[in-house]
Amino acid sequence: xxxxxxxxxxxxxxxxxxxxxxxxxxxxxxxWVINLLTRMIRKGMQRRKIDTTLVKYAExxxxxxxxxxxxxxxxxxxxxxxxxxxxxxxxAGIAIxxxxxxxxxxxxxxxxxxxxxxFKVGDAxxxxxxxxxxxxxxxxxxxxxTADNVRVYVGNNAVYSSxxxxxxxxxxxxxxxxxQLAHDTPPSDAIRxxxxxxxxxxxxxxxxxxxxxxxxxxxxxxxxxVRPFCTNEHYMxxxxxxxxxxxxxxxxGGYNTPEQRTATRSIQ
Numbered sequence: 001x002x003x004x005x006x007x008x009x010x011x012x013x014x015x016x017x018x019x020x021x022x023x024x025x026x027x028x029x030x031x032w033v034i035n036l037l038t039r040m041i042r043k044g045m046q047r048r049k050i051d052t053t054l055v056k057y058a059e060x061x062x063x064x065x066x067x068x069x070x071x072x073x074x075x076x077x078x079x080x081x082x083x084x085x086x087x088x089x090x091x092a093g094i095a096i097x098x099x100x101x102x103x104x105x106x107x108x109x110x111x112x113x114x115x116x117x118x119f120k121v122g123d124a125x126x127x128x129x130x131x132x133x134x135x136x137x138x139x140x141x142x143x144x145x146t147a148d149n150v151r152v153y154v155g156n157n158a159v160y161s162s163x164x165x166x167x168x169x170x171x172x173x174x175x176x177x178x179x180q181l182a183h184d185t186p187p188s189d190a191i192r193x194x195x196x197x198x199x200x201x202x203x204x205x206x207x208x209x210x211x212x213x214x215x216x217x218x219x220x221x222x223x224x225x226v227r228p229f230c231t232n233e234h235y236m237x238x239x240x241x242x243x244x245x246x247x248x249x250x251x252x253g254g255y256n257t258p259e260q261r262t263a264t265r266s267i268q
Contacts, residue, residue, distance in 0.1 A: 023074045030070040038063050052121040056136050057114045064139065106140040109156035113137055119166045124232050126165040128158040147236070167232045172205055175239050178215060179224040179246050182256040187214055187222045193253055194226060197245035203234035204242075220258035 038059050045055045114137060119125050123134050125144070132146035141153040167173055181190055191212045198210045210228035217223070226246065230238040249255075 019078050022077045026074050026077055027070070030073070034063060034066045034070065037066065056121060057110070057138070060139050103140060105157040106155045109160035110137060110139055110142075112160055113142070113156060118164045119168075123166055123168040125167065128154040128162055130154050167235075172208070172229050172231050173235060175228050175230060175235065175242060177226040177239070177242055177246070179226055179249075180218075180220055180258055181222040181224060182258045183221040185221060185253075185255045187224065189253065190222075190224060190249065190255070193249040194224070194246065197249055198226075198228050198242065201228070201238065201241045201245060203230050203238050205229045205231075 041062055042055055042059050045058065113119075119127075119134055121134050121136060125131070125134055127142065127144070130144050130146065130152050132144040132152065134142065135145050135151070136143040137156075141155050142159050144152045144154060146152060179190065179194065181187060191214075194212045195210065198204055198212070199206075204210060205228070208229045211225065212227070213225050215223045215225040226242060228238060228242055250257075
């Protein structure tokens with residue numbers, strides 16, 4: 001091997017190899033340290049009984065910030081001037097700032113969601129047209145698990161710029177159902193039978209008292225409003241049980257079916 005080749009290897013390749021090894025080691029060790037620090041942040045906040053929503057948001061923010069710092073350190077180890085890198089990032093930020101305006105809007109909305117707290121992790125909500133349980137409020141999106149077990153990521157800006165329905169804040173909610181009676185069915189008898197059934201349905205609250213009233217009259221007969229109250233966690237179970245109770249009342253009372261089917265529930 002010639003002297004020139006040895007000199008090239010010793011002058012360029014060996015230092016470059018050591019830098020690459022150092023960069024890889026820094027990435028592996030740095031990643032481990034970041035995971036350790038974020039776990040410490042999470043456990044420290046949990047020990048102080050800080051709200052889960054804020055814990056997850058702080059953990060995500062710390063992880064992103066530390067990884068950006070790690071990337072800058074790795075560039076430094078590789079011999080890339082970090083000041084030039086920072087200037088390049090600034091120039092790139094100006095160039096693509098317009099394209100990232102939506103992303104920044106999601107970030108800003110996420111900050112407001114954490115500060116103003118219209119909902120928290122674990123709440124049942126409808127936001128951005130999606131209904132389900134809040135699993136996480138991230139830097140740019142809110143994670144929701146729907147009732148059919150689908151995970152949906154809703155942009156924070158879409159959440160904050162639309163109506164937010166939080167079903168978990170109040171201690172109970174109302175189940176709104178209707179019962180269509182035929183013209184020859186006495187409303188008073190149907191109301192009495194339905195009220196009796198509601199008292200025997202598990203998880204229907206006695207206070208507030210369930211409401212069974214005449215809602216209106218239409219071409220099919222009398223339309224009843226059936227409105228029991230329950231806690232949010234029992235909503236769907238009560239919804240189904242009340243529907244079943246309405247059907248049973250129609251069968252037990254021997255009520256005639258309205259001549260035409262409608263979008264509302266009919267007692268049979």
